[in-house]
Amino acid sequence: MLVPTKKTASQTDSLVTFLNEALALDPEFMQAMASHRPRCNQALADHPNIQVGIARNGGFETSFVGLINGFLALQDEARLAVCYDETGRIIEFMRI
Numbered sequence: 459m460l461v462p463t464k465k466t467a468s469q470t471d472s473l474v475t476f477l478n479e480a481l482a483l484d485p486e487f488m489q490a491m492a493s494h495r496p497r498c499n500q501a502l503a504d505h506p507n508i509q510v511g512i513a514r515n516g517g518f519e520t521s522f523v524g525l526i527n528g529f530l531a532l533q534d535e536a537r538l539a540v541c542y543d544e545t546g547r548i549i550e551f552m553r554i
Contacts, residue, residue: 470536470553473526477538477551489548492540495519507531 481488495511496519503510503518508528513519527537536553543549 470530474551474553495521
């Protein structure tokens with residue numbers, strides 16, 4: 459398991475900038491990536507930092523945002539959020 463490291467610059471801010479650049483280049487791809495929530499096993503669901511949800515038909519699921527936020531938690535960084543409009547389209551990524 460990773461241990462927290464001392465930060466020199468905000469990894470979250472750099473990540474938000476990077477993801478928003480990707481969103482501007484290919485919104486459909488980023489929408490698909492952020493919306494994809496594959497099932498995961500109990501061991502991953504039990505990880506203390508990875509954000510995992512309960513799937514509609516039972517079991518567990520997560521997304522790349524849940525994984526990234528798990529990493530950011532280990533780094534004692536702010537977390538990442540995805541902002542959507544009223545139609546469910548991604549507007550931007552932001553730090554929370």
